[in-house]
Amino acid sequence: FFMCQMASGLLWPDEYFPRAGMDGKGQFEEGYRKVNEWFDVIEHEGFEEFLSGYLAVTVTALMLVYIFGDEKLKLRAKNAIDRIARESCIQCFDGIHLAPMGRVYRGTLAPFTSGIQSLLYQIDGKNARCLGDIWITLVSYSDYTFPEDVKDIIYNDADITLTSGRARISTKKTKGYMLTSVASPRKDPIEECPYKDTQYYDVLLMNEWFHGTSLFVPGEQGYQQHLWYAAISNR
Numbered sequence: 001f002f003m004c005q006m007a008s009g010l011l012w013p014d015e016y017f018p019r020a021g022m023d024g025k026g027q028f029e030e031g032y033r034k035v036n037e038w039f040d041v042i043e044h045e046g047f048e049e050f051l052s053g054y055l056a057v058t059v060t061a062l063m064l065v066y067i068f069g070d071e072k073l074k075l076r077a078k079n080a081i082d083r084i085a086r087e088s089c090i091q092c093f094d095g096i097h098l099a100p101m102g103r104v105y106r107g108t109l110a111p112f113t114s115g116i117q118s119l120l121y122q123i124d125g126k127n128a129r130c131l132g133d134i135w136i137t138l139v140s141y142s143d144y145t146f147p148e149d150v151k152d153i154i155y156n157d158a159d160i161t162l163t164s165g166r167a168r169i170s171t172k173k174t175k176g177y178m179l180t181s182v183a184s185p186r187k188d189p190i191e192e193c194p195y196k197d198t199q200y201y202d203v204l205l206m207n208e209w210f211h212g213t214s215l216f217v218p219g220e221q222g223y224q225q226h227l228w229y230a231a232i233s234n235r
Contacts, residue, residue, distance in 0.1 A: 006031025165214030
Protein backbone atom coordinates (compact mmCIF):
# COMPACT_ATOMS: atom_id res chain seq x y z
CA PHE A 1 0.00 0.00 0.00
CA PHE A 2 2.84 2.38 0.79
CA MET A 3 4.42 1.60 -2.58
CA CYS A 4 1.11 2.27 -4.35
CA GLN A 5 0.92 5.65 -2.63
CA MET A 6 4.46 6.43 -3.73
CA ALA A 7 3.83 5.23 -7.29
CA SER A 8 0.64 7.27 -7.65
CA GLY A 9 2.63 10.36 -6.75
CA LEU A 10 5.25 9.46 -9.33
CA LEU A 11 2.64 9.01 -12.06
CA TRP A 12 0.50 12.07 -11.26
CA PRO A 13 2.70 14.57 -9.37
CA ASP A 14 0.47 17.59 -10.11
CA GLU A 15 -2.93 15.96 -9.59
CA TYR A 16 -4.89 16.65 -6.42
CA PHE A 17 -5.97 13.60 -4.40
CA PRO A 18 -9.09 14.73 -2.48
CA ARG A 19 -9.35 11.65 -0.29
CA ALA A 20 -5.78 12.17 0.94
CA GLY A 21 -5.99 15.95 0.91
CA MET A 22 -2.71 16.39 -0.94
CA ASP A 23 -1.24 16.54 -4.42
CA GLY A 24 0.81 13.86 -6.12
CA LYS A 25 4.09 15.25 -4.87
CA GLY A 26 2.79 14.97 -1.31
CA GLN A 27 1.62 11.42 -1.99
CA PHE A 28 5.07 10.49 -3.25
CA GLU A 29 6.86 12.03 -0.26
CA GLU A 30 4.58 10.34 2.27
CA GLY A 31 4.72 7.01 0.46
CA TYR A 32 8.50 7.24 0.17
CA ARG A 33 8.81 7.86 3.90
CA LYS A 34 6.51 4.97 4.79
CA VAL A 35 8.28 2.54 2.45
CA ASN A 36 11.60 3.37 4.10
CA GLU A 37 10.04 3.00 7.56
CA TRP A 38 8.75 -0.42 6.50
CA PHE A 39 12.29 -1.41 5.55
CA ASP A 40 13.58 -0.13 8.90
CA VAL A 41 11.32 -2.58 10.75
CA ILE A 42 11.83 -5.50 8.34
CA GLU A 43 15.61 -5.20 8.30
CA HIS A 44 15.63 -5.22 12.09
CA GLU A 45 12.98 -7.86 12.83
CA GLY A 46 12.42 -9.94 9.71
CA PHE A 47 9.00 -10.85 8.35
CA GLU A 48 5.90 -11.43 10.45
CA GLU A 49 4.42 -13.79 7.85
CA PHE A 50 7.67 -15.76 7.86
CA LEU A 51 8.27 -18.56 5.38
CA SER A 52 4.63 -18.53 4.20
CA GLY A 53 3.04 -18.27 0.79
CA TYR A 54 2.29 -14.65 1.64
CA LEU A 55 5.95 -13.85 1.09
CA ALA A 56 5.30 -14.44 -2.61
CA VAL A 57 3.01 -11.41 -2.45
CA THR A 58 5.70 -9.52 -0.55
CA VAL A 59 8.24 -10.34 -3.28
CA THR A 60 5.90 -8.80 -5.86
CA ALA A 61 5.58 -5.61 -3.82
CA LEU A 62 9.35 -5.53 -3.35
CA MET A 63 9.85 -5.94 -7.09
CA LEU A 64 7.81 -2.76 -7.63
CA VAL A 65 10.11 -0.96 -5.21
CA TYR A 66 13.14 -2.47 -6.95
CA ILE A 67 11.93 -1.36 -10.40
CA PHE A 68 10.51 2.08 -9.59
CA GLY A 69 12.47 3.15 -6.50
CA ASP A 70 15.59 5.30 -6.38
CA GLU A 71 19.01 3.71 -5.79
CA LYS A 72 18.53 3.64 -2.02
CA LEU A 73 15.18 1.86 -2.22
CA LYS A 74 16.37 -0.40 -5.02
CA LEU A 75 19.18 -1.70 -2.79
CA ARG A 76 16.90 -2.15 0.22
CA ALA A 77 14.39 -4.05 -1.93
CA LYS A 78 17.12 -6.30 -3.37
CA ASN A 79 18.44 -7.10 0.11
CA ALA A 80 14.93 -7.98 1.32
CA ILE A 81 14.27 -10.28 -1.67
CA ASP A 82 17.69 -11.87 -1.17
CA ARG A 83 16.79 -12.57 2.46
CA ILE A 84 13.47 -14.17 1.51
CA ALA A 85 15.27 -16.29 -1.09
CA ARG A 86 17.98 -17.49 1.31
CA GLU A 87 15.57 -18.30 4.14
CA SER A 88 13.22 -20.09 1.72
CA CYS A 89 16.09 -22.19 0.34
CA ILE A 90 17.02 -23.33 3.84
CA GLN A 91 13.47 -24.69 4.03
CA CYS A 92 13.70 -26.59 0.72
CA PHE A 93 13.91 -30.37 1.08
CA ASP A 94 13.93 -32.79 -1.84
CA GLY A 95 12.64 -30.07 -4.16
CA ILE A 96 9.76 -28.75 -2.05
CA HIS A 97 9.10 -26.02 0.50
CA LEU A 98 8.59 -27.29 4.04
CA ALA A 99 8.46 -24.77 6.85
CA PRO A 100 6.64 -23.50 9.90
CA MET A 101 4.72 -20.46 8.73
CA GLY A 102 3.57 -17.17 10.22
CA ARG A 103 0.38 -17.11 8.19
CA VAL A 104 -1.03 -19.93 6.14
CA TYR A 105 -4.16 -21.40 4.58
CA ARG A 106 -4.90 -25.05 5.15
CA GLY A 107 -4.78 -25.88 1.45
CA THR A 108 -1.17 -24.75 1.10
CA LEU A 109 0.18 -27.11 3.73
CA ALA A 110 0.32 -29.95 1.22
CA PRO A 111 3.62 -30.38 -0.62
CA PHE A 112 4.03 -28.46 -3.93
CA THR A 113 1.28 -25.93 -3.15
CA SER A 114 2.92 -23.08 -1.23
CA GLY A 115 3.48 -19.75 -2.99
CA ILE A 116 7.13 -19.98 -1.93
CA GLN A 117 7.33 -23.07 -4.14
CA SER A 118 7.10 -20.73 -7.15
CA LEU A 119 10.10 -18.81 -5.82
CA LEU A 120 12.09 -22.02 -5.37
CA TYR A 121 11.24 -23.04 -8.94
CA GLN A 122 12.48 -19.66 -10.20
CA ILE A 123 15.75 -20.18 -8.33
CA ASP A 124 16.28 -23.71 -9.62
CA GLY A 125 14.04 -25.43 -12.17
CA LYS A 126 14.88 -28.79 -10.57
CA ASN A 127 12.54 -27.90 -7.72
CA ALA A 128 8.87 -28.71 -8.00
CA ARG A 129 6.69 -26.20 -9.80
CA CYS A 130 3.64 -24.67 -8.16
CA LEU A 131 1.05 -24.41 -10.91
CA GLY A 132 -1.28 -21.44 -10.95
CA ASP A 133 0.74 -19.15 -8.69
CA ILE A 134 1.28 -15.83 -10.46
CA TRP A 135 2.83 -13.74 -7.71
CA ILE A 136 6.47 -14.41 -8.53
CA THR A 137 6.01 -13.63 -12.24
CA LEU A 138 7.36 -10.10 -11.93
CA VAL A 139 10.81 -11.43 -11.01
CA SER A 140 11.15 -12.63 -14.61
CA TYR A 141 10.48 -9.16 -16.02
CA SER A 142 13.27 -7.28 -14.29
CA ASP A 143 17.05 -7.31 -14.08
CA TYR A 144 16.97 -8.71 -10.53
CA THR A 145 19.09 -11.83 -10.06
CA PHE A 146 19.11 -14.17 -7.08
CA PRO A 147 22.26 -14.35 -4.93
CA GLU A 148 24.85 -16.82 -6.21
CA ASP A 149 24.81 -18.87 -2.99
CA VAL A 150 21.10 -19.72 -2.91
CA LYS A 151 21.33 -22.94 -4.95
CA ASP A 152 24.00 -24.26 -2.61
CA ILE A 153 21.72 -23.51 0.35
CA ILE A 154 19.01 -25.69 -1.23
CA TYR A 155 21.23 -28.76 -1.42
CA ASN A 156 23.51 -28.31 1.60
CA ASP A 157 22.76 -29.86 4.96
CA ALA A 158 21.59 -27.36 7.57
CA ASP A 159 21.49 -27.12 11.33
CA ILE A 160 20.39 -23.56 11.90
CA THR A 161 18.25 -21.32 14.07
CA LEU A 162 17.00 -17.93 12.93
CA THR A 163 14.41 -15.41 14.04
CA SER A 164 11.74 -13.63 12.05
CA GLY A 165 9.20 -11.33 13.62
CA ARG A 166 8.88 -12.78 17.11
CA ALA A 167 9.34 -16.36 15.99
CA ARG A 168 12.44 -18.45 16.64
CA ILE A 169 12.76 -21.11 13.93
CA SER A 170 15.06 -24.13 14.09
CA THR A 171 15.78 -26.37 11.10
CA LYS A 172 17.75 -29.61 10.83
CA LYS A 173 18.17 -30.81 7.24
CA THR A 174 20.16 -33.75 5.89
CA LYS A 175 19.97 -35.77 2.68
CA GLY A 176 17.64 -38.22 4.44
CA TYR A 177 15.27 -36.13 6.50
CA MET A 178 14.23 -32.66 7.59
CA LEU A 179 12.85 -31.39 10.89
CA THR A 180 11.78 -27.77 11.27
CA SER A 181 9.81 -26.03 14.00
CA VAL A 182 9.03 -22.77 15.75
CA ALA A 183 9.88 -22.56 19.44
CA SER A 184 6.81 -22.55 21.67
CA PRO A 185 7.41 -20.83 23.95
CA ARG A 186 10.36 -18.75 22.79
CA LYS A 187 12.64 -18.62 25.82
CA ASP A 188 15.37 -16.23 24.66
CA PRO A 189 14.69 -12.50 25.17
CA ILE A 190 13.09 -10.59 22.30
CA GLU A 191 15.05 -7.48 21.42
CA GLU A 192 12.99 -4.32 21.55
CA CYS A 193 12.30 -2.74 18.17
CA PRO A 194 13.72 0.82 17.83
CA TYR A 195 11.10 1.76 15.21
CA LYS A 196 7.94 1.71 17.31
CA ASP A 197 6.81 5.16 16.17
CA THR A 198 6.09 4.06 12.59
CA GLN A 199 2.67 3.35 11.10
CA TYR A 200 3.78 -0.09 9.97
CA TYR A 201 4.79 -1.09 13.49
CA ASP A 202 1.41 0.06 14.83
CA VAL A 203 -0.32 -2.23 12.33
CA LEU A 204 2.11 -5.02 13.12
CA LEU A 205 1.28 -4.81 16.84
CA MET A 206 -2.46 -4.74 16.11
CA ASN A 207 -2.00 -7.84 13.97
CA GLU A 208 -0.02 -9.48 16.77
CA TRP A 209 -2.73 -8.68 19.31
CA PHE A 210 -5.44 -10.03 17.00
CA HIS A 211 -3.97 -13.42 16.24
CA GLY A 212 -0.33 -13.59 17.33
CA THR A 213 1.12 -13.98 13.86
CA SER A 214 4.67 -14.83 14.84
CA LEU A 215 4.67 -15.34 18.61
CA PHE A 216 3.85 -18.95 19.43
CA VAL A 217 2.82 -19.37 23.09
CA PRO A 218 1.34 -22.53 24.69
CA GLY A 219 -2.25 -22.01 25.79
CA GLU A 220 -2.75 -18.80 23.84
CA GLN A 221 -4.94 -18.42 20.77
CA GLY A 222 -3.37 -19.05 17.40
CA TYR A 223 -4.61 -18.02 14.00
CA GLN A 224 -3.37 -19.15 10.57
CA GLN A 225 -0.15 -20.44 12.09
CA HIS A 226 1.73 -23.62 11.26
CA LEU A 227 4.05 -24.94 13.94
CA TRP A 228 6.28 -27.64 12.46
CA TYR A 229 7.12 -30.11 9.72
CA ALA A 230 8.90 -33.46 9.57
CA ALA A 231 9.77 -35.11 6.26
CA ILE A 232 11.69 -38.08 4.89
CA SER A 233 10.73 -37.41 1.25
CA ASN A 234 9.06 -34.76 -0.86
CA ARG A 235 5.70 -36.43 -0.23
